[in-house]
Amino acid sequence: MSNTEQSVGIVAAQSAEFASALELCSGSVLPSYTLKYETYGELNAARTNAVLICHALSGHHHVAGRYHPDEKSPGWWDSMIGPGKPIDTRRFFVVGVNNLGGCHGSSGPSSLNPATGRAWGSGFPLMTVPDWVKTQARLADRLGIDRWAAVIGGSLGGMQALQWSIDFPERVAHALVIASAPKLSAQNIAFNDVARQAILSDPDFHGGDFYQQNALPRSGLRLARMLGHITYLSDDGMGEKFGRMLRSGEFRYCYDVEFEIESYLRSQGDKFANVFDANTYLLMTKALDYFDPAQAHGDDLALALRRAQAQFLVVSFTSDWRFSPQRSREIVQALIAADKKVVYGEIESSHGHDAFLMLDPPYVNLMRSYLRRVAEELGA
Amino acid sequence: MNTPLRPDLQLIADQVPTGARVLDLGCGDGALLAWLQQHKAVRGYGVEIDGDNVVRCVSAGVCAIQGDLETGLSDFADQSFDLVILSQTIQAVRQTEGILLEMLRVGREAMVTFPNFGYWRNRWQIFQGHMPVSETIPYQWYDTPNIHWCMLGDFEALCAKNGIGVRQRVVMDQGRRVRFMPNLLGSLAFYRVGPH
Numbered sequence: 092m093s094n095t096e097q098s099v100g101i102v103a104a105q106s107a108e109f110a111s112a113l114e115l116c117s118g119s120v121l122p123s124y125t126l127k128y129e130t131y132g133e134l135n136a137a138r139t140n141a142v143l144i145c146h147a148l149s150g151h152h153h154v155a156g157r158y159h160p161d162e163k164s165p166g167w168w169d170s171m172i173g174p175g176k177p178i179d180t181r182r183f184f185v186v187g188v189n190n191l192g193g194c195h196g197s198s199g200p201s202s203l204n205p206a207t208g209r210a211w212g213s214g215f216p217l218m219t220v221p222d223w224v225k226t227q228a229r230l231a232d233r234l235g236i237d238r239w240a241a242v243i244g245g246s247l248g249g250m251q252a253l254q255w256s257i258d259f260p261e262r263v264a265h266a267l268v269i270a271s272a273p274k275l276s277a278q279n280i281a282f283n284d285v286a287r288q289a290i291l292s293d294p295d296f297h298g299g300d301f302y303q304q305n306a307l308p309r310s311g312l313r314l315a316r317m318l319g320h321i322t323y324l325s326d327d328g329m330g331e332k333f334g335r336m337l338r339s340g341e342f343r344y345c346y347d348v349e350f351e352i353e354s355y356l357r358s359q360g361d362k363f364a365n366v367f368d369a370n371t372y373l374l375m376t377k378a379l380d381y382f383d384p385a386q387a388h389g390d391d392l393a394l395a396l397r398r399a400q401a402q403f404l405v406v407s408f409t410s411d412w413r414f415s416p417q418r419s420r421e422i423v424q425a426l427i428a429a430d431k432k433v434v435y436g437e438i439e440s441s442h443g444h445d446a447f448l449m450l451d452p453p454y455v456n457l458m459r460s461y462l463r464r465v466a467e468e469l470g471a
Numbered sequence: 472m473n474t475p476l477r478p479d480l481q482l483i484a485d486q487v488p489t490g491a492r493v494l495d496l497g498c499g500d501g502a503l504l505a506w507l508q509q510h511k512a513v514r515g516y517g518v519e520i521d522g523d524n525v526v527r528c529v530s531a532g533v534c535a536i537q538g539d540l541e542t543g544l545s546d547f548a549d550q551s552f553d554l555v556i557l558s559q560t561i562q563a564v565r566q567t568e569g570i571l572l573e574m575l576r577v578g579r580e581a582m583v584t585f586p587n588f589g590y591w592r593n594r595w596q597i598f599q600g601h602m603p604v605s606e607t608i609p610y611q612w613y614d615t616p617n618i619h620w621c622m623l624g625d626f627e628a629l630c631a632k633n634g635i636g637v638r639q640r641v642v643m644d645q646g647r648r649v650r651f652m653p654n655l656l657g658s659l660a661f662y663r664v665g666p667h
Contacts, residue, residue, distance in 0.1 A: 424547075430514070434528070434535055457525065
């Protein structure tokens, strides 16, 4: 058994069907939709111990545990969630959800459009962070959760946690915003657009309706992932791991894989292109680009956050250049200006943006102590 | 829960008005802010460079912002605090004057405490040919974080130079207030300062 005593063990995904129409920021309306989710731990009688985990670009609802004992890898944040772990399932009832537009069981471009009986493809509407938060709130209603003890997310997940605190102030006790940003910079959007162009220009993309063509825009998605992956790692981290190492020990003067970093990126790209949906990737990057909660408040983030009732933990990592510590500080500055309770940790790490998924001890200690405090406060 | 504060922190705590919005620079484990939140209903933040201390602050229920004082207080808006506190830290910072000015940019008033270098025991050790080492200065000259020593008059001169008024001065030794020859007999100085 590869499961340790700190694992939530064997888990199963669940589906929730929503028949009431969902009006989206784009103006489109989804008449009905499915959300795939998982839960770990027990909801207490007072229903005060629920924690929502919001996922990032390529994440999903399978956050912790395994579907069967010999599943190769556990859920994507298994390191942080489980009995005795920082998000302690002996105290918290943890909910992971696949965002709408995803490709892991929730309604999305690759799922069937009930109106046509075919994959949604290019017909699936674009999503925004506030749209997701709205659907997560409906799931919370379904699960009988009036108020989250904590909404937690890294990167794009952190943006959802922040949005939750603004859109449903009375429903969030704590928001944990990790390796995130209050909005994307021009450089962030530029990287996203190159990734999108890689997909959109793949001849197998067919304008998003490749499902009917028995085609898969693998090369576009692979390139997009390779590019993205570079931005998740730090220069130092990549240098430590790969440096200028050569596969065969000497130059071969050709365009095949020569450097180890090329081999690594290509294999990451290949793996991803086989399991992820190209339309979902496009949609997720657009949701990132659109995120800007300050916009509706005269570009004043503090004003946007004034209505929040949550307490906040904001965490950044020193070597993260995708969403650098400075971006987290913008959130912290706005929270201070809005007179909100906030703890800010700037974690020394060489893991770049990916550090939010790693276990640098100062990060784990901070998460652990903060969530212990949350549990004590809410009687979880 | 109700552990008594270190005497120098208690000295500060006693002067803090109830309900104030407080910024504690170099807040350490958050003991002062935790006490103030509990006993004086203050709202506030601490700034702390050390990650382990930030974790201790969290356990104490204190809002700690991890950061380096030396790079300024850009996270905080002008005049957004009733009070900014710097306890036993001013002698260890590089940008001493800059920090003092920053404190009064973000706060309407500042409280500063520091070990008085003019204390007679320090002078005695210097007279004997050595840099002072004591309970309040527990470092050797080669490993001390304290790089900007001053005496009462030095600090007051720095304030005067920047148009900062001294509103209150308390000098202590061994937990007792020193009124007679404070620069000689006091080991710890407390100042409440603000614009003239």
